[in-house]
Amino acid sequence: MAGQTIAEKILSRHAGKAVKAGDVAVCKIDFCLGQDGTSGLIIDAFEKIGKPAVFDKKKFCMIIDHSSPAPNQGTATVHKKMRAFAAKYGVKIYDVGEGICHQLSMEEGHVGPGDLVIGADSHTCTYGALNALSTGVGSTDLAIGLATGENWFKVPETIKIIVKGKLPKGVYSKDIILHIAKDMGADGCTYKSIEFTGPVIDALSVDARFTISNMAVELGAKCGIMNADEKTFKWLKRKCKAVFADKDAKYIDIREYDVSRLEPQVAKPHSVDTAVNAEVLKDTRIGQGFIGTCTNGRLEDMEVAAKILKGKKIDSRVKLIIGPASKRIYMGMLKKGLIEIFINAGAVVLNPGCGPCVGTHQGILADNEVCISTANRNFKGRMGNPSGFIYLSSPATVAASALAGKITDPRKYL
């Protein structure tokens, strides 16, 4: 039999037979989750299926993160429905203030190398950085998984992306993935698995790797998987068996990116695959900056931003919003004095959650307002107003831009 990619291996193990790209297989699921934007429909579908219990209480959780705390009556009703479901079926719920689903799934030890995970949120692909095959699904798919412990999967073809060279100072994993997205396009990897590999990926911290896997879906991919190494095991605080691709695995495309000369990148409205060097946009005035989300709301991101903002004041015309991805990160920021730095610089620090990224609350844009954000999406209307403009960048670029009042290459502040 021909060699297998990581996706083929993980799906084969969960199907109980060898499968290859193009096959459709029914696979057992190791973990699944829903958030407050999708759980209402999960609950409806699960109850329609009519099973008396979930397949495994320990293999599912719900998270209230997208609109947290509830900004309106409709959302409050969904939150209440989720709490009632969790109590009735004895499943875990992470309530208001705990953090973003993807950060919690990983921090709380629900997922690890070799796992097959589905989540009713498109950025479930984030755990690919932990060597899991994790992918976003809709509410009905999730409910089927929750009721039966399995679902059908089309085994994806794999694109291998090798990142090599040496990442320059002031350039981060966000800049790498924005650059790749620009090159491959928002549908460049539709239905494919991506294997991110190479010396630059190996050299990144685990937090920085999450940023890249998180955005695999922005290229249309089903998942964005990385190898597990000592850093992964240290991050997880446990040793696990990693899954590697075979040497003779079949790839439908192999791309190489040398990032040695990469500059800080900024994606322009209203699409993620539009990155240019930050310098090109240096005359773009901003009204808002946002550092947070499942892409870049981690402690390391906060440290990078705080280093730039320490002892300085943001431009008086800018609102800077900081949203830690979890309570643990929030506490880490407190301990390290970062929250004080942010507040002294004139920023607003939110409770852990998705914050303004999905446009429901905590930072909706005004007409024609420009925001530079560390999120993964800049679709028209994404931050609650179709007349707003969203640029995407690394936390460093957002912090530097907030100081200058316009889009700014962060390297002059480092």
Place this chain on the structure above:
Amino acid sequence: MIVRGKAVRLKQSDGINTDYIISGRYKFAISDPKELAKHVFEDIDPDFARNLKPGDILVAGKNFGMGSSREQAPVSLKAAGIKAIVAQSFARIFYRNSFNIGLALVECDTKDLTAGDELEIDFEKAVLSNKTKSKNIKITKLPQMLLDFLKYDGAVAYLKTKGK
């Protein structure tokens, strides 16, 4: 299975994401599909929802449904009366979600389909007939399971019938 209807098109053809289909500011606050249906494509084509007729077939370009996993996207399109969506290509989560809730998707070349064309889709034969232009277009054949999802109006009803 055969679906007939009149083609409708949006001003934008490629890269219609799920935020454009139904904005986050509605999907979190509203749970009634009929209410959501009033707001489909509001941010990119504000009059579109008002002009839709039940049974219309939406025609689009590349990567339809990219972005978030919100099942409210196909749910609100179905509630708006859209019978099927014909596009050059679809994003994967939207693709699964649509069949799971019993909304038919068709992948084929859509360049020559214009708003107002009378279309007939034969899923078994994998052909889309443009009655207005007397032209047949080959469509990607669906696996039997997805055809069954459509027949039972969604994956849940299908699974219940099969006793799984």
